[in-house]
Amino acid sequence: MSVWVLATDPDQLEPLVAAGRQAGVEVAVVAVGSRELAEAAAVSGADQVRWIQTHDAVPPEAYAPQVAALARGAGAGARVWLAGNAPAARALLGAAAVAAGAALVGGGLSLAFEGGVVVLDRVILAGAVIETLEAAGKLAVIWESSGAGDAVGGAVGGAVGVPIEEVLAAAAPGAGAGGPAPWDMRREATQVAATAAGLADAPRVVGVGRGLRSRADLVVVEELARALGAEIACSMPLADDLHWFPEERYIGRSGQKIAPRVYLALGIAGEPQHMEGVRNAKVVAAVNNDPGATVFRHATYGIVGDLYEVAPALTRALEHN
Ligand SMILES: Cc1cc2nc3c(=O)[nH]c(=O)nc-3n(C[C@H](O)[C@H](O)[C@H](O)COP(=O)(O)OP(=O)(O)OC[C@H]3O[C@@H](n4cnc5c(N)ncnc54)[C@H](O)[C@@H]3O)c2cc1C
CATH class of the missing domain: 3.40.50.620 (HUPs)
Known part of the structure; x- marks a missing residue:
């Protein structure tokens, strides 16, 4: 065996x-x-x-x-x-x-x-x-x-x-069969905006989890991230199961490990597998409608509330600053 x-x-x-x-x-x-x-x-x-x-x-x-x-x-x-x-x-x-x-x-x-x-x-x-x-x-x-x-x-x-x-x-099958060899290829990489590279260096990151009810609602998160000058990341289910984000965007043990100055977790439970990815963040802030959510144990600042109310309010506050 x-x-x-x-x-x-x-x-x-x-x-x-x-x-x-x-x-x-x-x-x-x-x-x-x-x-x-x-x-x-x-x-x-x-x-x-x-x-x-x-x-x-x-x-x-x-x-x-x-x-x-x-x-x-x-x-x-x-x-x-x-x-x-x-x-x-x-x-x-x-x-x-x-x-x-x-x-x-x-x-x-x-x-x-x-x-x-x-x-x-x-x-x-x-x-x-x-x-x-x-x-x-x-x-x-x-x-x-x-x-x-x-x-x-x-x-x-x-x-x-x-x-x-x-x-x-x-x-290799194909090699020596008269046609081009399988390795007769050319590769050219073009960096697109939503890459893990931007995430790795970002001083501010907004992370979103399953508290978000639909993909269309991502606009709420995008507006806040824009006002904050932040990159957007997510929990594993949003990338792996729902495919709302590329895999390189999820944070955690099996995802990206980042060290921003501020990590703002919206609608994220705060499971250890996720929080491992922001262990080196200077400040973790969290918005969750469950006062008992694990994420609050990891957060320097926490708001118990509905992200659909809190995120737009934060966006407005930042835009008027
Ligand atoms: C081996 C292994 C490796 C893993 N690796 C990773 C990893 O690298 N990264 C990762 O993220 N996960 C990982 N996981 C999965 C992890 O255990 C959790 O299941 C996952 O992180 C949960 O994602 P979530 O917090 O978005 O979802 P949920 O657990 O569903 O939490 C959603 C949260 O949103 C809150 N909420 C709901 N509605 C609202 C609202 N309107 N406003 C505000 N809050 C709201 C809820 O109270 C809840 O706390 C791994 C699991 C295993 C077993």
């Missing part, structure tokens, strides 16, 4: 390898990216490392055919495939799942093998419920936890490097 880990970024290695280790089985890493990534994988505590070297202009997810070939070949015996919750890693995991005939599920928190059965705890419904899945067959799991402090534990201590086996990109 073995766990295969797909990694496109060094940050993904530690929690995924630790999850496999805790399950007590052999762990193999498929590193899709630079030589540095493969070297990090070699000392991550994994038993085997395969490296698919990416070309400069080619996004990692474009190597899905090589990953699928591995899943059908050397990785055919893997019982569980794991990948982090990042777009490229998720795409590659999809390819591995199809090739391996594995059921693809999200929200992985912890993994165990009991007898011949895979037992997976995973989070669903935006963190409101943790369910236990028991699978007799193969699983491909998008891992929710990331980084130190999560349920799967910290770094694998005293790890000794293992050899890196390079999987030749030339083995």
Whole structure:
């Protein structure tokens, strides 16, 4: 029995390898990216490392055919495939799942093998419920936890490097078939206004949560942010479930960590997973209509009230200043 880990970024290695280790089985890493990534994988505590070297202009997810070939070949015996919750890693995991005939599920928190059965705890419904899945067959799991402090534990201590086996990109379907090579691409990035980059440096950030009833109501938040000269961020459900914001805009343990001078939380409950992302904010202010909301425990200033009344009032006050 073995766990295969797909990694496109060094940050993904530690929690995924630790999850496999805790399950007590052999762990193999498929590193899709630079030589540095493969070297990090070699000392991550994994038993085997395969490296698919990416070309400069080619996004990692474009190597899905090589990953699928591995899943059908050397990785055919893997019982569980794991990948982090990042777009490229998720795409590659999809390819591995199809090739391996594995059921693809999200929200992985912890993994165990009991007898011949895979037992997976995973989070669903935006963190409101943790369910236990028991699978007799193969699983491909998008891992929710990331980084130190999560349920799967910290770094694998005293790890000794293992050899890196390079999987030749030339083995890719499409290469050498007469047409252009799959890596014959050009990439050009254009920064758009709503990026995490603006958020990371912003001195003022207005964060909005499920207290907002509809997407159309975002105008209330936008007007306040404009008056305050603030960036807008959100809680995880608004990005992950409702898709009102791009993923880069949610704050928290699995999202962005920011350090503004002021973080104003509107209609956000203040769960620890969210507040972890604003731990380094100088001042946290909160508006919530529930006087018992957890967010008030983290806030320097709090207003118990309806954000639909308080936010426009704050906007008016700022505009008349
Ligand atoms: C492994 C894991 C990782 C997670 N990572 C993150 C993460 O990185 N970031 C994150 O945000 N979450 C994360 N979560 C989810 C987190 O636990 C919470 O479920 C989520 O943050 C709740 O979002 P919310 O506060 O917007 O919604 P809710 O919990 O629904 O809270 C809405 C709040 O709005 C208030 N409200 C309602 N109406 C109004 C109104 N009219 N005016 C004012 N207030 C109002 C309510 O009183 C309530 O407090 C994670 C969960 C798990 C299990």
